[in-house]
Amino acid sequence: MAVEFFVKFHSNTLMEFRREHQRLTASQVLQALADGQDISLLRCTVSGDLEVDRFFEKEEKFDTSNLQTSAQEQCRIITFPQKIIMNECTFEGNVFFAPEWDDEGLLRVVFKQDAVFNMSVFKEQTRFADSTFHGRAGFDGCKFYSVAAFTDCKFGAQAMFRTVEFHGYALFNRARFAQDARFINTLLSKGGNFKESLFMSAADFSGVYSTGKSLPTHYDITFARRCSGDGETFWRYVKQAATEAGYYKLAGDCFYEERKCNMRGRFYGKNFAKLDKKQKIAKLAKGIKLLPEFLLGDLLFGYGEKPVRVIYAALTVIITCGLLYFSVGDLECPHSPNGSTFFESMYFSVITFTTLGFGDVYPNATHTFTRAVAMFEAISGTFLISLFVVCLAKRFSRG
Incomplete structure (x- = not known):
C-alpha cells in the first residue's frame, strides 16, 4: 500500500512542471506544455518567445510525441488537456498561443482546463486569437505593454480581466463569452475592439477607463441577457470615453442605451430567468411602477436624447x-x-x-x-x- 502511494505521488510530481522565483526559457515551458504536464509557475521570468507554432518548426528540437494535435481542413489544432497556472510571471518575449499575424486560420489552441495568468506582465505582443477556453480564463491584474489579441476567442467558463492594464491595443472582436465576463477597473489605453462580440451571460465593465482619447470599437456588440440589464456598464464606459474625446453625439446615444439597460435591470432583475412562474408574475407586477418612466422617459423623448x-x-x-x-x-x-x-x-x-x-x-x-x-x-x-x-x-x- 505504501509502495503504491509512493508511486502515485511520484507520478503526479513528475507530471507537474512547478517553478517558483526562477528564470526560465520559453523552450522549457513549451516542452512542459508538449509533455502534457500541469504548469504551475509563480513569480518566474520567461525569456524568449513563447510561441506554440515553434512545435512545428524544423530547426526546433521539441519532443512532441505527447502533444495532442488534430487537423480540420487546413487548420492545425493543438489541445492542452492540463491545467496551466502562470501567476505573477514576467514574459520578456512574444506570447503566442495562436499563429503569426499573417497565418490566421492555420492554427488553433484549445485549453481543456483552467488557463490562469493572474498578475503577470507581458512585455511584447500577446496572441490568444481563435483559442477556446473550456476552463476559467484568468488574467486578473495583468499588464500588457503591446498588442493583446483575443480575437475570435471562445470562453466557455468565466473570463476574468479585472484590474488589467492594456497599454497597447486590446482586441476582443468576434469573441464569444458563454459565462461571466469581468472587466472591472480595467485600463483600455487605446480603447479596445469589441466589434461583433457576444456576451451570453453577465458582463461587468464597472470602472473601465482609458488614458487616451481613443474610442472603443463596439459595432454589432450583443448582450444576450438584455432583460437583465447587461450592457449598462459597457455603455457607461463608451459614453465616458466619447465625452472625453469630444464625440458628444455618440456619448448621447450611449447614455440612452445605458438608461435602457438600467430600466430593464430594475424591471426584470438579474436572475429573472431562474425564477419560477409565480415569482416571475410577482416580479412583473412590481415592475408596473416603472411604466411612467418607460412611456415618458424612454418612448416619448429617449431620456432627453431623442x-x-x-x-x-x-x-x-x-x-x-x-x-x-x-x-x-x-x-x-x-x-x-x-x-x-x-x-x-x-x-x-x-x-x-x-x-x-x-x-x-x-x-x-x-x-x-x-x-x-x-x-x-x-x-x-x-x-x-x-x-x-x-x-x-x-x-x-x-x-
Whole structure:
C-alpha cells in the first residue's frame, strides 16, 4: 500500500512542471506544455518567445510525441488537456498561443482546463486569437505593454480581466463569452475592439477607463441577457470615453442605451430567468411602477436624447385633435360663413396646442366633449413644448 502511494505521488510530481522565483526559457515551458504536464509557475521570468507554432518548426528540437494535435481542413489544432497556472510571471518575449499575424486560420489552441495568468506582465505582443477556453480564463491584474489579441476567442467558463492594464491595443472582436465576463477597473489605453462580440451571460465593465482619447470599437456588440440589464456598464464606459474625446453625439446615444439597460435591470432583475412562474408574475407586477418612466422617459423623448420623438408626439396630438374638432363640427367661427372647415379645425388645434388662444375660433359653450379635447390639447402642448426645450438644451449644452 505504501509502495503504491509512493508511486502515485511520484507520478503526479513528475507530471507537474512547478517553478517558483526562477528564470526560465520559453523552450522549457513549451516542452512542459508538449509533455502534457500541469504548469504551475509563480513569480518566474520567461525569456524568449513563447510561441506554440515553434512545435512545428524544423530547426526546433521539441519532443512532441505527447502533444495532442488534430487537423480540420487546413487548420492545425493543438489541445492542452492540463491545467496551466502562470501567476505573477514576467514574459520578456512574444506570447503566442495562436499563429503569426499573417497565418490566421492555420492554427488553433484549445485549453481543456483552467488557463490562469493572474498578475503577470507581458512585455511584447500577446496572441490568444481563435483559442477556446473550456476552463476559467484568468488574467486578473495583468499588464500588457503591446498588442493583446483575443480575437475570435471562445470562453466557455468565466473570463476574468479585472484590474488589467492594456497599454497597447486590446482586441476582443468576434469573441464569444458563454459565462461571466469581468472587466472591472480595467485600463483600455487605446480603447479596445469589441466589434461583433457576444456576451451570453453577465458582463461587468464597472470602472473601465482609458488614458487616451481613443474610442472603443463596439459595432454589432450583443448582450444576450438584455432583460437583465447587461450592457449598462459597457455603455457607461463608451459614453465616458466619447465625452472625453469630444464625440458628444455618440456619448448621447450611449447614455440612452445605458438608461435602457438600467430600466430593464430594475424591471426584470438579474436572475429573472431562474425564477419560477409565480415569482416571475410577482416580479412583473412590481415592475408596473416603472411604466411612467418607460412611456415618458424612454418612448416619448429617449431620456432627453431623442428630441425628434417629441416632435412626432406633438404632430400626433395636433392632427388627432384637429380631426376630432372637424368630425364633431362644433366650433364657433364667427368670421367664417361656412362654419368650422377642416382648415379652421386644424388652425384651432395649433393655437390651442401652443396655448395662444386668439379667440377667433372657440368651442361651443354647450359642447362638453369639444371643450374637454381642447383642455387635453392645451395641457399636452405645454408639457411637450417644455420637454422639447429640455431635449435641445441637453443635446447642445453637453461638453
